[in-house]
Each structure stands twice: as structure tokens, then as C-alpha cells.
Amino acid sequence: MLISKWKVWRSHGRQFIPDLQGVRLPETFRGRPQIEGPVPKLLAEELAQWCPVGALTAEPFTLDLGRCVFCNECAMRAPQHITFTSDYRLATTHRDALILREGNPDFIAFDEDQVRDCIHRLFGRALKLREVSAGGDNSTEMELNASMNVNFDFSRFGIDFVASPRHADGVVMTGPLTENMARALEICYNSVPAPRLLILAGSDAISGGLFAESPALDRRFLDRYRVDLYIPGNPVHPLTFIDGIMTLLGHYERTPWSEFQ
Amino acid sequence: MRTETILNRWLKVDPRSGRVPLKEIPRLAYSEWYDDLCQCLHEESCHVASYFGVPGPEGLWLICLVMDDLEGSVRIASYRYGRGEQRVLPSVTAVHPAMHVFEREITENFGVSFADSPWNKPLRYAHDRADWLHTMNDYPFYTIEGEALHEVNVGPIHAGIIEPGCFRFICNGEQIVHLEIMLGYQHRGVERLMRETENRLRQAVLCESIAGDSAVAHGTTYALLAETLSGQTVPETLEIERAIALELERIAIHIADTGALCTDIGYQLGQVACEALRTIVINTTQAWCGNRFGKGLIRPGGTYYPLTESLNERMLQNLEEVRRRFAEVTADLLDSASVLARFEDCGVLTCSQALRIGAVGMVARASGLKRDVRATHPTGAYRTMSHEPILVTEGDVFSRLKIRLEEVMQSIDYVRTFVGRWNEGREEVARPDYTSPWAPSSLAFACQEGWRGEIVHVGMTDEQGRLAAYKIQDPSLHNWMGLALAVRREGISDFPICNKSFNLSYCGHDL
Numbered sequence: 025m026l027i028s029k030w031k032v033w034r035s036h037g038r039q040f041i042p043d044l045q046g047v048r049l050p051e052t053f054r055g056r057p058q059i060e061g062p063v064p065k066l067l068a069e070e071l072a073q074w075c076p077v078g079a080l081t082a083e084p085f086t087l088d089l090g091r092c093v094f095c096n097e098c099a100m101r102a103p104q105h106i107t108f109t110s111d112y113r114l115a116t117t118h119r120d121a122l123i124l125r126e127g128n129p130d131f132i133a134f135d136e137d138q139v140r141d142c143i144h145r146l147f148g149r150a151l152k153l154r155e156v157s158a159g160g161d162n163s164t165e166m167e168l169n170a171s172m173n174v175n176f177d178f179s180r181f182g183i184d185f186v187a188s189p190r191h192a193d194g195v196v197m198t199g200p201l202t203e204n205m206a207r208a209l210e211i212c213y214n215s216v217p218a219p220r221l222l223i224l225a226g227s228d229a230i231s232g233g234l235f236a237e238s239p240a241l242d243r244r245f246l247d248r249y250r251v252d253l254y255i256p257g258n259p260v261h262p263l264t265f266i267d268g269i270m271t272l273l274g275h276y277e278r279t280p281w282s283e284f285q
Numbered sequence: 286m287r288t289e290t291i292l293n294r295w296l297k298v299d300p301r302s303g304r305v306p307l308k309e310i311p312r313l314a315y316s317e318w319y320d321d322l323c324q325c326l327h328e329e330s331c332h333v334a335s336y337f338g339v340p341g342p343e344g345l346w347l348i349c350l351v352m353d354d355l356e357g358s359v360r361i362a363s364y365r366y367g368r369g370e371q372r373v374l375p376s377v378t379a380v381h382p383a384m385h386v387f388e389r390e391i392t393e394n395f396g397v398s399f400a401d402s403p404w405n406k407p408l409r410y411a412h413d414r415a416d417w418l419h420t421m422n423d424y425p426f427y428t429i430e431g432e433a434l435h436e437v438n439v440g441p442i443h444a445g446i447i448e449p450g451c452f453r454f455i456c457n458g459e460q461i462v463h464l465e466i467m468l469g470y471q472h473r474g475v476e477r478l479m480r481e482t483e484n485r486l487r488q489a490v491l492c493e494s495i496a497g498d499s500a501v502a503h504g505t506t507y508a509l510l511a512e513t514l515s516g517q518t519v520p521e522t523l524e525i526e527r528a529i530a531l532e533l534e535r536i537a538i539h540i541a542d543t544g545a546l547c548t549d550i551g552y553q554l555g556q557v558a559c560e561a562l563r564t565i566v567i568n569t570t571q572a573w574c575g576n577r578f579g580k581g582l583i584r585p586g587g588t589y590y591p592l593t594e595s596l597n598e599r600m601l602q603n604l605e606e607v608r609r610r611f612a613e614v615t616a617d618l619l620d621s622a623s624v625l626a627r628f629e630d631c632g633v634l635t636c637s638q639a640l641r642i643g644a645v646g647m648v649a650r651a652s653g654l655k656r657d658v659r660a661t662h663p664t665g666a667y668r669t670m671s672h673e674p675i676l677v678t679e680g681d682v683f684s685r686l687k688i689r690l691e692e693v694m695q696s697i698d699y700v701r702t703f704v705g706r707w708n709e710g711r712e713e714v715a716r717p718d719y720t721s722p723w724a725p726s727s728l729a730f731a732c733q734e735g736w737r738g739e740i741v742h743v744g745m746t747d748e749q750g751r752l753a754a755y756k757i758q759d760p761s762l763h764n765w766m767g768l769a770l771a772v773r774r775e776g777i778s779d780f781p782i783c784n785k786s787f788n789l790s791y792c793g794h795d796l
């Protein structure tokens with residue numbers, strides 16, 4: 025009996041990643057898209073028409089990373105203009121920073137001034153979050169679980185998911201916010217002692233994503249409360265989540281991709 | 286043979302070319318339809334794959350697809366329910382409880398009433414339901430009077446990072462007398478969005494999001510359906526690649542669930558070992574297509590991510606590593622009395638219960654019921670292999686764990702075989718095709734064995750060849766009732782491991 029455990033333990037070895045910021049995802053990973061302009065109008069219109077979520081506008085050419093589901097169609101149709109880099113650092117405090125344009129810098133802007141004062145002071149050393157899935161498809165949910173797993177071990181920084189909103193400092197919402205879940209989400213959010221964080225994880229959460237036009241959603245909750253962090257992804261990669269929270273808490277700094285790479 | 290005589294009024298369709306012109310679908314009187322269906326469902330080999338209503342100018346058209354596992358065929362027939370009709374139809378659920386999900390949906394969405402239906406409650410509170418008077422807040426939970434009993438409500442939000450759903454227990458002390466599961470919180474209107482768009486890329490992406498943990502399975506089902514409608518055949522190489530992706534998904538989730546079961550009994554060694562192994566598998570998928578869940582990989586007509594020799598080589602290496610280490614985890618779990626004590630004889634779903642509720646997939650196989658469309662209705666690369674489903678008969682939590690342990694190994698073998706076949710005859714794989722015209726006024730269906738079980742999609746086109754209706758059946762739809770039955774007489778503290786052992790999809794059910 026002990027021998028079987030010892031065998032598992034021996035093969036398992038050491039799994040945790042000591043330096044999370046040192047990890048580089050494979051080239052194939054679709055992170056921050058880089059736009060090389062100018063995109064000819066006709067092409068831009070074709071791309072906008074094909075985009076499954078209406079994340080692209082033709083004039084001027086923009087790509088809304090808060091809507092994009094990273095299907096890669098636009099990059100396949102116009103590889104000379106759009107490339108998805110493996111830059112997973114996508115989270116930001118303001119929605120506008122997710123609207124990407126030609127000639128944007130090679131990173132997603134993160135504006136420190138938008139971070140509420142209390143966040144660094146109160147949560148800088150420990151942050152407990154309550155997750156609420158409101159129509160999420162269970163992929164971002166699984167990735168949030170994975171960020172706490174034996175590889176990423178995010179809780180080493182004092183950041184954890186807790187079972188009750190009463191124990192939490194904020195809510196992470198996934199999913200497009202269905203009408204049937206709207207009430208429960210709001211009750212949960214209001215059960216978190218103030219000041220409380222609101223974090224949206226995944227394209228669905230940020231904009232409704234694929235489901236934005238669905239009459240089965242009720243996103244009015246988001247008009248009433250301030251969002252502290254937007255984390256794009258379909259699903260959100262654990263490193264995107266970790267980087268986003270650490271940057272929000274002031275532990276990581278957003279640097280240009282050329283330096284980070 | 287028996288369906289030949291029982292369902293002789295029904296149209297027989299070979300699942301490989303699952304397309305029929307709408308006008309060829311037999312239209313029966315409800316009584317004929319009802320008699321045929323009730324009779325054929327007495328056969329263990331028959332079950333309903335899909336049964337849904339399509340509203341039209343003259344009223345409702347109700348279409349039913351029966352799968353015959355012995356014959357490997359699908360049978361279709363329909364009946365009409367006129368506009369403004371007040372007729373109350375005899376309920377099939379009263380005879381065959383497995384039909385409850387379909388009849389509840391039809392009642393909820395279109396207001397058709399079924400007489401003597403034992404459990405005619407709202408299914409998911411769809412946004413376009415017929416009955417707007419009732420909302421989630423007044424769901425008619427079953428209650429039992431009695432001084433010794435108390436009720437426990439869990440959800441919709443659960444303690445872990447999982448999807449929402451409401452569980453209402455009636456307990457006698459610590460023991461569960463009855464569990465009622467109320468779902469619908471995840472309803473996003475997927476079927477409506479499917480028919481409202483003509484952009485087939487959008488349809489493909491929507492299908493990948495039906496249940497994110499089954500992105501490949503639902504994505505492949507859609508791709509097959511789209512190809513059926515356009516009459517396309519894809520190269521065998523592509524079929525093999527899709528099958529590899531599907532088996533990788535099965536391996537990854539089965540390992541994750543093994544780990545999660547260990548978590549729920551506080552067995553950390555099993556948990557962390559499985560977490561690390563799952564990471565290897567999903568990172569293999571990521572190296573292939575840039576997404577750990579395989580989103581973006583499966584598209585109709587072709588793919589943007591063809592496999593390469595170097596990818597295959599790495600995949601096989603990784604899987605060998607997983608096989609070796611997972612075998613150690615398996616040996617350890619089977620050798621740990623304290624682990625087995627929690628899993629054995631817990632949460633039993635008997636074979637006859639599984640049959641009666643129409644259980645599918647690994648839940649059915651863990652109860653000794655052989656339901657696996659890879660064996661009975663194979664498509665693509667599965668056609669040319671003989672797949673013997675793994676069966677366990679006890680139907681307890683341990684059986685559902687055992688199925689996972691063994692299926693991981695079986696799927697690793699399959700990936701090896703597929704890669705061998707891929708090497709033998711490589712063909713050029715095209716890029717995705719979103720534009721070839723679809724057959725007008727037709728019905729098409731496709732099915733795949735995802736890791737949870739049988740996934741069925743049915744699509745109907747209008748005169749212009751655009752989608753007029755799209756119906757999705759996730760295996761969870763049937764299996765949720767299995768969980769409710771399995772926990773009866775268990776201690777309420779064993780509910781988490783029972784639930785985890787089923788690991789059903791909320792969004793796949795709610796759509």
C-alpha cells in the first residue's frame with residue numbers, strides 16, 4: 025500500500041512552477057492580437073462580416089478583445105494584418121483598453137490610476153474571491169480551478185477562492201449573465217462585505233460575447249456596479265488570470281511584449 | 286429486426302448519411318405514433334435520441350428520432366399538433382419515464398399538455414417558453430409531510446467553482462430520502478442563436494460553447510451535421526484527426542474527474558497526481574491548436590490545424606508518460622482501502638433504473654447498460670475500428686470511477702492506433718468551408734460519443750437551405766435524473782462524491 029503511494033509520488037516529482045512570470049506559452053497559443061495596418065477597407069469589411077461575435081469594425085479597423093472569442097478566423101484570412109501573439113497578459117482595468125487598433129503598442133495597457141485606492145492597501149497581501157458562473161460554459165470555470173492546481177499554485181500568494189461570499193473580498197463572474205442567474209448573482213455580490221471587487225473573466229462575461237444578442241441574458245447588474253478588472257479569454261488561461269490579479273494588486277508590472285518575451 | 290416490424294411506419298435512416306427531405310418524414314396520427322413508440326421502447330436496444338417541436342404556420346410539428354442499437358439505424362416519424370388545438374395527449378412518460386425531459390420541454394416551450402405525465406415540471410425556464418406566469422422562484426418542489434423530515438437547499442451557487450443549479454434534498458436525519466434537481470440558470474438560448482445566424486463559423490463556435498468541457502465533441506457533431514447537409518465527404522485524414530481530438534478530450538476530462546473524486550474524499554495524492562497528468566494532456570491539445578480545450582480545432586469541411594509528424598510524435602510521447610503514471614495512480618487507488626470505502630456501494634444507479642430513465646454514455650455503462658455510439662452508430666474514423674465499450678455492472682461511484690480509469694487507457698490505445706492510420710495514408714486536408722450550399726427543406730442529424738456520452742444534434746433547413754431549427758441533446762439531459770435516483774438513502778455528506786462521479790453539464794442541459 026505504501027509502495028503504491030511512493031511510486032505515484034516519485035513519478036509526480038515536483039510540479040509547481042517556481043517562477044510564474046518566467047513561463048512562455050507555445051507559439052500556437054492565441055493571446056493578444058497584433059494589428060498591422062493599414063487594413064484595406066474591403067478586406068476589413070469581409071473580416072468584420074465573418075467575425076462570429078462582431079468583435080471587428082471595418083472603419084476604422086478595430087478589434088474588441090472584450091468580445092473576441094479567439095477563433096482565429098480573422099488572422100487566418102488576413103495573416104499579413106492580424107497575428108495572435110502568445111502574449112497572455114490580457115487583463116486590464118478599463119474596457120477601452122481592450123479595443124485594439126492599428127499601430128497600438130505591443131501590450132494591453134493597464135492604467136494604475138484606474139485601480140481603486142483601497143485595493144492595494146486592503147487586498148495587497150491576501151485576497152479571497154467568490155466565483156459565480158452565470159451561464160459560463162465550464163471552460164473558464166475549469167481554468168480558474170486550474171490556477172489553484174499543483175502546477176500554478178496561485179494560492180502561494182495569499183489569493184484563493186472561497187466557498188461563501190461572506191468570506192470573500194470580491195466576486196469573479198464568468199458567463200454572459202443569463203436572466204435566470206441575474207438575481208442569484210446580485211444577492212451573492214451584495215453578500216460580500218464592502219469594499220468589494222468585481223472581476224469579469226472571459227469574453228462572455230465582459231461583453232456577452234457569443235451570446236451578447238441573446239434575449240435570454242439580463243446584464244443590467246453590470247450597469248449598476250463598478251468593474252475592477254476585465255480578463256479576456258475563451259477560456260481565460262490560468263496565467264492570464266494570475267497575471268491580471270497580480271497586476272491589479274500591484275505585484276506585477278505590465279511591460280512591452282518585446283521586453284517580456 | 287424487431288424494430289423492422291414495430292416501427293415499420295417510421296423512416297429508417299442510416300446514421301452515416303443522416304439526411305432526409307422534410308416531406309419524406311412520415312406523419313402519423315398521435316395514436317399511431319404513440320403506440321409504435323411505446324412498444325419499441327420496451328426493447329433495450331431502442332432509445333429516443335431526440336424529440337422536439339418545430340412551430341410553423343399551421344401549428345406544431347413534433348419530430349421524434351429513435352436510435353436502434355442492434356440495427357445501427359435511426360428511425361424518424363412525426364405528428365402534428367394544430368394551432369390553437371386544446372387536445373391533451375396521452376403521455377409517453379407515464380409508460381417510459383425516460384421521455385420526461387422531452388415532454389417537459391414541449392409542454393414548457395409550446396404549452397402542449399400531456400395527460401398522466403408523472404413529472405410534468407418546467408425543464409429549464411427557457412426565455413421563449415409558453416408559460417410566462419411561472420418563474421424560477423416558484424418552482425413546484427416536491428414535498429413530503431412528516432415530523433422526522435427536513436429539507437436542505439443547495440444552490441444555485443455552489444461552494445466550488447462550478448456551474449449553478451439548485452438541489453433540494455428531503456432528508457431523514459442525515460439520510461437523503463429524495464433529491465430534486467432544478468436547472469435552467471445557465472439557459473443562454475443557444476438553439477435560437479443557432480437558427481438566427483447564417484454565419485456557419487458562428488454556428489460552429491456556438492456549438493463549441495454548448496459545454497466548454499465537451500468543445501470537441503459538440504464541435505465535431507456540428508461539423509458532421511453541416512457536412513451532411515452540404516453532401517460533403519471529408520478526407521479520412523481529417524476524420525482521424527477529429528477522432529484523436531475527441532479521445533484526447535475524453536482522456537483529459539476522465540483524468541480531471543478522477544482527481545476531483547480524490548479531492549472530494551480528501552485524498553490529496555490522487556488529486557495532485559491527476560491535476561498534473563491532466564495538464565500534460567490539455568497542453569498537448571494546446572500545442573496542437575492553441576487552446577487547451579480544443580476550441581477552434583474542429584470546423585466543417587476542413588481545419589486550420591492539421592496534425593504534423595512532430596506534433597504526433599510529441600503527443601505519443603506525452604501519452605506514454607500519462608499512461609505510465611496514470612497506471613500508478615490507478616494501482617494506488619485500487620489498493621487504498623480508505624479510498625474504496627468511500628466509493629464502493631455508494632450512489633448506486635441500477636441497470637434497470639438506468640434503462641428506465643434513458644441514461645446514456647459512461648453513466649449507463651457504469652450500470653451495465655451498453656450505450657456507446659462509437660460502437661452502435663459509428664461515424665468517421667470509428668467506422669473502421671471495432672470498439673468494445675467498457676462495461677461495469679455495479680452502478681456505484683466506484684463503477685463510475687472504474688469506467689474512467691479504464692477508458693483513459695483504452696483511449697490512449699485508440700490515439701496510438703489512429704496515429705498509425707494517419708501515418709499510413711495522409712491526404713491533404715482543406716481549410717474550413719462555411720459556404721457550400723446546404724440541401725433545402727431537409728432534416729439532418731449527427732451523433733458523437735463525447736466523454737459524457739451520446740451527443741445528438743438535429744438541424745432542419747428551409748427552402749433556401751438556411752437553418753430553420755436546431756436541436757441539441759447533451760447526454761446530461763438524461764443523466765441528471767440518474768443522479769437524483771442514485772443519492773437516495775445515501776448520507777447527505779456523500780452527495781458531493783455522487784455528484785462528482787456523474788459530473789454532468791449544467792449548460793449542456795440548459796442550452
Ligand code: SF4
Pocket residue numbers: 074075076077078079080087088091092093094095096097098099
Ligand atoms: S479571432 Fe476574434 S476578432 Fe478574429 S474573427 Fe475570431 S472572434 Fe472575431
